Amino acid sequence: xxxxxxxxxxxxxxxxxxxxxxxxxxxxxxxxxxxxxxxxxxxxxxxxxxxxxxxxxxxxxxxxxxxxxxxxxxxxxxxxxxxxxxxxxxxxxxxxxxxxxxxxxxxxxxxxxxxxxxxxxxxxxxxxxxxxxxxxxxxxxxxxxxxxxxxxxxxxxxxxxxxxxxxxxxxxxxxxxxxxxxxxxxxxxxxxxxxxxxxxxxxxxxxxxxxxxxxxxxxxxxxxxxxxxxxxxxxxxxxxxxxxxxxxxxxxxxxxxxxxxxxxxxxxxxxxxxxxxxxxxxxxxxxxxxxxxxxxxxxxxxxxxxxxxxxxxxxxxxxxxxxxxxxxxxxxxxxxxxxxxxxxxxxxxxxxxxxxxxxxxxxxxxxxxxxxxxxxxxxxxxxxxxxxxxxxxxxxxxxxxxxxxxxxxxxxxxxxxxxxxxxxxxxxxxxxxxxxxxxxxxxxxxxxxxxxxxxxxxxxxxxxxxxxxxxxxxxxxxxxxxxxxxxxxxxxxxxxxxxxxxxxxxxxxxxxxxxxxxxxxxxxxxxxxxxxxxxxxxxxxxxxxxxxxxxxxxxxxxxxxxxxxxxxxxxxxxxxxx
Amino acid sequence: xxxxxxxxxxxxxxxxxxxxxxxxxxxxxxxxxxxxxxxxxxxxxxxxxxxxxxxxxxxxxxxxxxxxxxxxxxxxxxxxxxxxxxxxxxxxxxxxxxxxxxxxxxxxxxxxxxxxxxxxxxxxxxxxxxxxxxxxxxxxxxxxxxxxxxx
Numbered sequence: 001x002x003x004x005x006x007x008x009x010x011x012x013x014x015x016x017x018x019x020x021x022x023x024x025x026x027x028x029x030x031x032x033x034x035x036x037x038x039x040x041x042x043x044x045x046x047x048x049x050x051x052x053x054x055x056x057x058x059x060x061x062x063x064x065x066x067x068x069x070x071x072x073x074x075x076x077x078x079x080x081x082x083x084x085x086x087x088x089x090x091x092x093x094x095x096x097x098x099x100x101x102x103x104x105x106x107x108x109x110x111x112x113x114x115x116x117x118x119x120x121x122x123x124x125x126x127x128x129x130x131x132x133x134x135x136x137x138x139x140x141x142x143x144x145x146x147x148x149x150x151x152x153x154x155x156x157x158x159x160x161x162x163x164x165x166x167x168x169x170x171x172x173x174x175x176x177x178x179x180x181x182x183x184x185x186x187x188x189x190x191x192x193x194x195x196x197x198x199x200x201x202x203x204x205x206x207x208x209x210x211x212x213x214x215x216x217x218x219x220x221x222x223x224x225x226x227x228x229x230x231x232x233x234x235x236x237x238x239x240x241x242x243x244x245x246x247x248x249x250x251x252x253x254x255x256x257x258x259x260x261x262x263x264x265x266x267x268x269x270x271x272x273x274x275x276x277x278x279x280x281x282x283x284x285x286x287x288x289x290x291x292x293x294x295x296x297x298x299x300x301x302x303x304x305x306x307x308x309x310x311x312x313x314x315x316x317x318x319x320x321x322x323x324x325x326x327x328x329x330x331x332x333x334x335x336x337x338x339x340x341x342x343x344x345x346x347x348x349x350x351x352x353x354x355x356x357x358x359x360x361x362x363x364x365x366x367x368x369x370x371x372x373x374x375x376x377x378x379x380x381x382x383x384x385x386x387x388x389x390x391x392x393x394x395x396x397x398x399x400x401x402x403x404x405x406x407x408x409x410x411x412x413x414x415x416x417x418x419x420x421x422x423x424x425x426x427x428x429x430x431x432x433x434x435x436x437x438x439x440x441x442x443x444x445x446x447x448x449x450x451x452x453x454x455x456x457x458x459x460x461x462x463x464x465x466x467x468x469x470x471x472x473x474x475x476x477x478x479x480x481x482x483x484x485x486x487x488x489x490x491x492x493x494x495x496x497x498x499x500x501x502x503x504x505x506x507x508x509x510x511x512x513x514x515x516x517x518x519x520x521x522x523x524x525x526x527x528x529x530x531x532x533x534x535x536x537x538x539x540x541x542x543x544x545x546x547x548x549x550x551x552x553x554x555x556x557x558x559x560x561x562x563x564x565x566x567x568x569x570x571x572x573x574x575x576x577x578x
Numbered sequence: 579x580x581x582x583x584x585x586x587x588x589x590x591x592x593x594x595x596x597x598x599x600x601x602x603x604x605x606x607x608x609x610x611x612x613x614x615x616x617x618x619x620x621x622x623x624x625x626x627x628x629x630x631x632x633x634x635x636x637x638x639x640x641x642x643x644x645x646x647x648x649x650x651x652x653x654x655x656x657x658x659x660x661x662x663x664x665x666x667x668x669x670x671x672x673x674x675x676x677x678x679x680x681x682x683x684x685x686x687x688x689x690x691x692x693x694x695x696x697x698x699x700x701x702x703x704x705x706x707x708x709x710x711x712x713x714x715x716x717x718x719x720x721x722x723x724x725x726x727x728x729x
Contacts, residue, residue, distance in 0.1 A: 027627045027666040034612045071658055097662040119605040119665045
């Protein structure tokens with residue numbers, strides 16, 4: 001995957017690797033610092049575990065790798081190791097003067113990627129970059145893997161002609177893996193011929209997106225795209241792999257959007273930026289139904305790290321975007337059911353945290369070109385809240401390119417609420433953004449077009465509103481809300497359902513205090529093509545529609561009268577559970 | 579430059595003996611190699627840190643072992659730290675004493691611990707003296723216009 005690796009430092013990699021060293025022994029700290037500097041690494045030292053964690057949290061993507069001693073006065077090195085792994089997902093190397101097997105074993109169990117014995121030689125430090133590199137590769141592979149699964153899923157019923165053979169399960173996966181090292185944009189089906197990497201420039205990607213939109217996201221296939229793009233040197237395989245990434249990206253984006261809306265934005269400026277990151281990491285731990293998605297998350301996380309490095313690299317951005325899109329698309333196979341929404345939400349969630357969901361414009365015409373993937377241009381009105389964490393700032397604000405038509409509303413101002421749960425233990429705030437899709441229009445009495453498409457309930461209960469546990473089941477996206485729109489909602493199916501049905505009930509109890517439900521304002525905007533101003537939370541109609549995907553425990557408060565007239569097949573089917 | 583030559587010889591001999599007698603090990607060489615123009619006093623600085631830290635630890639150890647109810651966990655923690663610290667500069671003999679010291683802690687053997695404490699103090703002061711001599715010789719050599727080779 002090029003995105004992860006094509007960081008600005010890549011040319012001189014591993015020089016400039018950002019290392020955080022934690023050791024309570026001042027002598028060792030000094031020595032290690034000197035040794036690492038000699039390796040041309042960028043070193044930061046601290047002698048307390050707490051200090052280290054603070055540093056790491058402050059700058060989520062400020063470091064590439066952490067080296068820590070096992071015995072420290074304020075916190076056990078293994079504990080630190082766990083925290084770092086969970087929250088930041090960075091490679092951690094343990095050190096100790098004690099080389100007992102049991103200790104080493106413990107280190108490995110807690111996730112250390114290496115265990116060094118003191119006295120440490122410089123040559124041992126020289127090669128620590130391999131852990132960073134390896135992690136990135138694995139993450140990418142995971143994403144790819146996930147994508148493949150997703151694609152497979154989505155393709156079950158669809159046309160397999162072109163793409164089918166490319167994504168033939170194991171085969172593909174294994175090929176992918178084999179090929180992985182060779183080149184990124186590869187040619188899945190044929191790895192006998194050496195293909196050189198295709199660099200997806202902004203222009204090229206734009207062509208791609210245009211073609212995809214033209215064809216209609218749900219009907220898209222590499223061959224068709226290739227034909228439309230009319231780029232002679234591009235092969236179908238290149239397009240196929242790019243499509244995959246694009247889908248992944250989109251799905252991530254959705255999630256992010258949700259997340260973002262929930263915390264960043266609309267009213268949530270206080271949501272600490274790191275949260276998303278944290279949540280992100282955390283999210284990965286959340287078990288989303290879709291493993292894919294989970295993977296995606298991870299990927300997202302790491303992606304972000306990588307992204308970070310990439311700074312304003314359009315291309316890099318694109319990559320991420322494409323990753324996300326890929327996941328997205330993959331997820332949704334059936335336009336009617338927004339199964340994808342789920343993955344979407346997942347990815348969004350991850351995205352959200354990380355990337356600044358830049359403005360996707362929501363110029364998307366009402367018709368939804370993308371049933372599955374929200375390829376809407378999300379009009380970013382809320383730029384401000386899109387500021388994603390540092391890591392993701394790279395994410396292309398050129399949302400234009402990746403327009404994700406989130407919901408295709410068919411001229412209904414559908415509110416897509418994306419419920420994304422950000423499980424951030426750490427910050428303890430979980431935001432769930434319900435993504436309400438058009439579905440709402442169905443059930444809901446109606447959201448008047450003038451209403452902001454996105455109703456975001458800024459319920460922010462920053463504290464864990466949603467427990468992760470409950471989150472799980474909810475992870476489905478309520479895609480089915482609206483046949484076309486994809487609702488990304490990671491929420492409980494039931495709630496979804498309820499929400500939908502209750503949409504028509506103006507008394508729908510809005511947001512639970514406990515639940516921070518952020519309806520994605522952004523999203524909605526997209527749907528409409530009109531400029532939606534986000535959030536009209538107060539709009540009763542909206543409220544009604546807002547499906548609170550509250551996790552069960554949370555939803556106790558609200559009554560969503562389940563209306564049997566719910567037309568939107570909500571989550572039941574929409575459960576995009578991988 | 580007889581003086582220089584003499585000093586150089588002294589320095590070399592002294593250093594060799596340190597290694598030979600096991601006061602220092604390879605790690606010390608590593609430190610010397612890390613020293614460069616940007617850090618001309620690196621070795622001295624590191625060793626000074628070691629001295630400070632060790633003295634602190636030795637005090638803590640003495641205190642902890644004087645208690646009525648000895649907290650062996652604490653003692654063990656200190657010894658562990660001392661072990662790590664001494665390994666940083668290659669103070670081999672100090673490091674070596676820490677091993678039985680830790681065993682005694684585990685066994686909660688107060689006598690064994692006290693004995694080890696004494697031993698470790700002894701080794702520490704030995705290596706400290708030797709290193710201080712080393713640094714003095716180096717300084718003298720530089721002052722006399724020579725330079726000392728790194729082993």
